[in-house]
Amino acid sequence: MQITAALPVAKMVGANRTVLGNGIVHVVGDAKATPEKEKEVRRKLVEQALSALQSDEK
């Protein structure tokens, strides 16, 4: 599956499982957050990704 901030492109080329990333420059990060908070953001996105992998919904 794909994590990206540019979902329209992913959908256009036919990506079936997508998760909205947190921006272009740190798709699974957050430069404005504290290191601890950022890890939480990353974990949440990865968990969404893993959920998508276990789902048959587009």
Place this chain on the structure above:
Amino acid sequence: MRIVHYLNQFFGGLGGEERAGTPLEVREGALGPGKLLEQLLGGDAKVVTTLICGDNHAVENQDAMVADAIEKVRQAEADLFVAGPCFQAGRYGMAAGALCSAVQSKLSIPVITGMADENPGADLYREFLYIVDSGTNAARMREVFMTMANLARKMMSKTPIGSPKEEGYLTRGLIRDQFVEKTAGERLVDMVLAKVKGELFESEMVPTAFAPVPMPPSIKDLTKAKIMLITDGGLVPKGNPDKIQGSVATRWGSYSIDGCDDLKGEDYEISHGGYDPQFVHQDPDRLVPLDVMRQLEKEGVIGELYDEFLSTSGLANPLSNTRRMGREMAAKAKQLGIDAIILTST
């Protein structure tokens, strides 16, 4: 003729990647390339308002930014909306396409933009808009604006617009009725003969570029799954041993994360010219989420994280490269018994 012109942070004179997060700004009158546009349109053409927005902000907040911009275009009482031209800049093209499309449908005024054929914005919006084929070379700004100006004048005077080739815009995938001398049977035979002889011929209808990708079945037991990480953000080991090109990459690499819990900036570099790499330099886990995946592996949430990540650069990359690389990566994953892939993209 009242014109509103949209520019990104670079053409709007604010700066480069470091200003890509700039929200929508409004300026009175023409700015930068807009002045040339005014000149070429001539007559009473006047750029009354210029809208500038950072490329990252435009992609990350598209709906809100477009709604805001529509209001500004409405307030300016524009007769024409122009975006770009964007050349090869993908985020810029996406924003320009989204804006033109929305202005056209909500305000019913002529809209025009320009992009290279491979710009992601082109494929997203070519069916809905006249997108002038700008090519990739921004030094051709003047010629591109001339083509845009011609098309704009035709749209405003409701003059019928010719074929993509004649008028210089990207093919829209539209079918036009036309009377021709030869019957379809004759034209078909001519094409087949040309093809067999290895001569050039022009297809009357080109099939769409993206065939639907069948959805692989979902993972039934994540705790037993072997997962691989891939990125197109151009993260490579320091020294770029496989010399992966930052733009139009033809190569991809496979890099060991065996025994690694956390990616360190000093061990990597970024070969990708399309985004500000400073945040990923500080912590590459912001692009390839190794630290979190390792945690999940240790906790038993996933079965196994494959001990390499695959990487290339997606910047300005034509399908001829990316399709091939995708197939090669998929073949490797299949051979290794990978159950699922997480692809992180900038």
